[in-house]
Amino acid sequence: MEEFHIKKMIKSNSGIRKTDVINRRMFIIGAAKVVVFAGIIARLFSLQINENKKYLTLSDKNRIREWKLPPTRGNIVDYFGNVIAGNLKVYQLHIIPEQVENFNYLLVRLKNLLNLSDKKIVRINRLKEELKPWDSIIVSENLTWSQFVKINNYLYDLVGVKPVMTISRNYPFNDIYTHVLGYVSQPNEEEILNNQIIQERFVPGMKIGKLGLEKRLENHLIGTNAIQRYEVNAYGKRINQLEHQKGQQGSKIRLTLDTEIQKACGELLNEKAGSISVMDIYTGDIIAMYSSPSYNPNLFLFGISQDEWQLIRNNPLKPLINKTLSGLYSPGSTIKPIVALSALENNVVDTKFKVKCTGKMELYGQTFHCWKEKGHGWVSLKNAMKQSCDTYFYEVSRLLGVDRLNITAEKFGLGKKVLGEYFDNEKKGLFPNTKWKKNNLGKGWVLGETLITGIGQGYIQSTPLQLCMMTAQIANGGYAIKPKIIVDSSPISYEDAKQSMESGLLFDSNSDALLDKKLFKDKKNIKIIQEAMFSSTNERFGTSYKSRIDDPKYQFAGKTGTAQVKRISKRERELDLELEQIPYKDRDHALYVAYGPYINPRYALSIIVEHGGSGSKAAAPIAKKLFKLIIDRHELRNKQSNFERITI
């Protein structure tokens, strides 16, 4: 009984002890739980409160994706505000693969509707494999309106097809401005990498300038991307649009060029190879700059076809070359005003100095021919210029020497780039001197070379624009000008222009310094040259007398030039062939430089017709036709105002 009682005590004792153990152990666990929960709350606090900003940013980065749209290029306008490089709405056709029910059926339908080539179908299929199913495939970049209408009519049957309207570059005057503007096309990798701005704004389908001003002014024209912000899911699929930020169109660029004159140049040089440049002799504004033949830049926008490209590339008249800036020609007799001026300035000759022309000149056993076989007889400076007597200029340049001639010529802009900062394909030409020959050819100068340099043959090479600028600087009274093609100053009257030029003010709005722009030592000498050029065009026996205009409003002064492209053999000289009898490649280049109106002059021009024959027959008549238009346009030009200045 006793024993049992004790046993029972122990037993119940054991139960109580067990409960105690369990409770004690539970207490330890309970304390641990509080600590662990506190730790988890601390972690939550650090993530959600302390680092909330960081994770919010990361979350937005996750869900918001930006899509850049191609920027809209700035317009390029002519002096009168006509758009010469603009933007056009184009109609495109996109396919969004994930919305297409039956891809093959759709392709068959599209093939029939748009006459797609098999090659194109293969390409679309390849794109479909490469792209994400919600990325659109561009089937056609440029649908015609009728194709666009057709697609829209059949849209119910073309599930997954999206007709899109977008903007593309457009050159409304086709080939008229090609050599000035260049064109735009898809950039290659190198072009993207080399230009920070293009790199930032690049989107597939964007076009950049490939040539000319489109290329040079890329950073001004390009514009900024429109940005669309979309919410995307984890797979990159767009869920909804959050924001549309408009892009800014690129800067509008206004050129000094006049479309009417530019067009006239194109017509006058139709089917000829050559170039015309027209320049304001005071402001340096280039009024026209046309290289013939040209080509249509619109062909390059959506990728030029191989056939069309071959046609342009293989044209013997070389449309791809900008002859105005990159064409190098012997100036021929158009250099004579500079030779005469140099001789006067260096007091080598005066107006009374005369040379007897017998049709040729002998020097160290070599014969130098005048173009007129019978000779001009005794000629003074004025007559020599008027009739372009070669013998006179042989003698004058012999007396002058090539080095002194070189100094004058370079002052007037020969051998230097005219618009170098705008066109990287411009050539600087060459006006030789003794030092040049020694350094470059390693031989001493020969006097005979001075003689032929004096009539614009031999080593001498110039671009049509250089000749135009040279003429402009003679026409304005012998003051340096800085030619430009982008408008940066308001038009000015003749009086103001002349006055400020003579006071030494450069028409360069970018530099405020008053520089000495005088290119002459004695103003009289410039006048003598101007008069000589006047007589060449407006007096009987002048080389361009037939192309004169008597009306003083349009009257101009000029100088013809005929540049040999190969040495004339004795036999050929005796034959005296007509132009048509000589192979095209061997025919002389015809040149003409002129300025007008003779009273209160304003414009200078240079014309070159490749292999056109003589300057008086092929080039000067073009000037006659052009001058009327140029002078008539002058009044309109003077009325233009509101100039936005653009600093390039």
Place this chain on the structure above:
Amino acid sequence: MFQHNRLNNEITLIQKIKNLDYILLISVIVLSVISVFVMYSTDGGEALFHTKNHFVKLAAFFPLMIFVAFFNIKFWHNISYIIYFIVILLLIYVSFFGIKSSGSQRWMDVYFFVLQPSELMKIAIIMCLSKYYHRLKIENVNSFTSITIVLSVILIPTILVVSQPDLGTSILIALSGLIILWLGGVKIKYFIYSFFTFLISLPFIISFLKPYQKLRILTFLDPDRDPLGAGYQIIQSKIAIGSGGLNGKGFLKGTQSYLDFLPEKHTDFIFTLFSEEFGFIGSVGLLILYSIIIFRIVRIGSISRSNFARLFCFGYAFAIFIYIVVNLSMVLGLLPIVGSPLPIMSYGGSSMLATMIGFGIVLSAKINNKQIIA
């Protein structure tokens, strides 16, 4: 003793209902309601598949919990070993005939839903060991025989589950078993020794891990080593939680989940979505709700007269706690990713079934807290 038995038998249905723990019940109901709304959010603001299924399961298992509660705790005590053996048999069954999915074999089809026996084992092991320690004399707790038996009881299901493979659940099963060992009074120094032995043998264990499991550990140590691959889940989870801020992004406005950046948002990462939409305040609120549930279970255990009920409640409270801690630590980037659901909140029938049965037994302990089990 006899008196008590008679008293117990006289408990009527009305008394049973009266005796239910209403704080626990209300907490579970609130949690269930929250879970349905969160599920609705994972479906993108529509009552789709997950929402409907989750609701149906809640509607089925909540009455089951009450049903379980109305059985006498003694009944649960009596069938504890049987339940354990049945679940072991089910585990063996699935290891041979189970449904395979994403590389592991842990499910079986029982007509109306797919059962994951390893989830049931989380409860069964607590029941089994509670009964064992209830009957074991305190003097024998640290005897070699008893510890061997207990460790075998823990190891058998753990190994079966690891081989499925399902590391997460097996760890939870082992921890649930070990806690009863602890509560039963096994010497603390044994735990300390085992802990150090575990630490020392850790490199050895790691060498036995599957490549993807090793990768998870590496990823845990440095999630940025492969942000789009192995580290993706944890990085996106942290972004979602962190971006929730104090108040959260608002119900149905969690961009991370709505835009599919969150992986497994219905199951293991359900807290991430909740935390993104309801912020720090919501998260702490949820933790408080869980704390109330745990506290109530502990309280019910501490007023129970039988050690079986006490051990079960304490053990189950710890199990719930450990599920929450493992799940939250995982989504907060404090632990490597091991699959482990958040009780009630996560989508998944077996887990909810086990949890509800557990609550049911706890409620049964409350109703019959005066019950003495011999």
